Amino acid sequence: MTFSIIARCRNTGQFGVAIASSSPAVAARCMFAEAGVGAVSTQNVTNPVLGPLMLAEMRKGASAEEAVAAARDADGFPAYRQLLAIDGKGQSAIHSGPKALGIWTSASGTDCAAGGNLLANDQVPASMVSAFETAAGTLADRLVVAMQAGLAVGGEAGPVHSAGLLLVDRQSWPYIELRIDWLDADCPIAALARAFEIYKPQADDYITRALNPEAAPSYGVPGDE
Numbered sequence: 323m324t325f326s327i328i329a330r331c332r333n334t335g336q337f338g339v340a341i342a343s344s345s346p347a348v349a350a351r352c353m354f355a356e357a358g359v360g361a362v363s364t365q366n367v368t369n370p371v372l373g374p375l376m377l378a379e380m381r382k383g384a385s386a387e388e389a390v391a392a393a394r395d396a397d398g399f400p401a402y403r404q405l406l407a408i409d410g411k412g413q414s415a416i417h418s419g420p421k422a423l424g425i426w427t428s429a430s431g432t433d434c435a436a437g438g439n440l441l442a443n444d445q446v447p448a449s450m451v452s453a454f455e456t457a458a459g460t461l462a463d464r465l466v467v468a469m470q471a472g473l474a475v476g477g478e479a480g481p482v483h484s485a486g487l488l489l490v491d492r493q494s495w496p497y498i499e500l501r502i503d504w505l506d507a508d509c510p511i512a513a514l515a516r517a518f519e520i521y522k523p524q525a526d527d528y529i530t531r532a533l534n535p536e537a538a539p540s541y542g543v544p545g546d547e
Contacts, residue, residue: 331461337361349486366404376378387415442476485510
């Protein structure tokens with residue numbers, strides 16, 4: 323049904339989430355991050371309330387493990403949930419309830435954790451973590467590589483139709499938030515990678531436009547060359 327990876331960049335302090343699913347608009351329900359706090363994913367028979375709950379716990383000083391435990395204890399149906407969190411120290415925690423769908427598993431690595439359910443095989447999260455740890459580039463680059471690696475070893479048991487990428491930096495709003503809410507035939511992970519390729523060189527410009535429009539570059543479109 324879903325596979326995702328959460329991560330922290332120890333150099334920049336950025337947090338990020340990348341996710342894909344056979345369900346529509348998975349990113350709208352499942353990926354959450356807050357600058358200076360952490361990143362989380364709540365998936366498998368998703369309760370979206372648990373994402374902000376985990377971030378709120380970490381904002382108060384809880385570790386990723388404590389935040390996941392708080393979400394698990396607050397939910398009435400933890401056996402159905404799969405929760406991932408990473409905190410400001412790069413420590414991660416995962417809860418996978420016994421009623422998660424199909425083949426479900428998870429893996430943790432340096433500054434990252436991945437998990438999935440209804441998977442093609444049990445190697446998907448481990449492959450994502452390995453790819454993230456060895457990839458070069460920015461946090462977003464590495465998250466995209468991790469998603470491509472997860473898909474390459476099988477991904478979900480069936481075709482995926484939606485995907486998303488979320489990064490937070492220093493502002494209260496996302497540094498990058500890209501969503502492919504539904505594709506019938508084409509691969510949403512490939513579409514997400516292309517969207518990121520287009521957005522990446524402009525990401526800092528959008529921050530500048532928000533903070534100091536007078537210093538912002540033009541949009542480079544007709545009428546604002």
